[in-house]
Amino acid sequence: MEIIRSREFTASRAWGAKEIANMGGITTRLHWTNQPYKWHINDGEEVFVVLDGTVEMRYKEDGLELSTLLTVGDIFYASIGTEHVAHPQGEARILVVEKEGSV
Structure with missing residues (x-):
């Protein structure tokens, strides 16, 4: 069990992440950037949720x-083959759910 205060999370570099869970090869990570x-195009589907920023x-x-x-x-769903790039406006914290090892 763990409680994560996403607004308090920072990383030492842009797009640094805290892995929250890996459920059968699907990862959930909290990113700061x-x-x-x-x-890029992910190896599978991606769910991208803006938590802060x-x-x-x-x-x-x-x-x-x-x-x-x-x-x-807001949630951005990238289906297989969707080329995309995220541009934060200042600091942002993002929850990303995707296939393990995806770009």
Whole structure:
């Protein structure tokens, strides 16, 4: 049993993470960042939940680059093959659920 106060979590580097659980190869991690990630496609599906801060999520759909602004409580679901990149607006804390070993 563990209680995690997500707003208190920080990391020594952008996108540093605390692994919360690994359930049959599906990981749940809490990330802290103040820098963009990189364009990528996950090995499987990904659920991305903003717990603190604001994140501009850029993604590609039918060859077009689109974006949406995610705030606290918003969820971005990346299906298999969805190319995307997260750009936090200042500090952000994000819960990510994805296949173990995914980018």
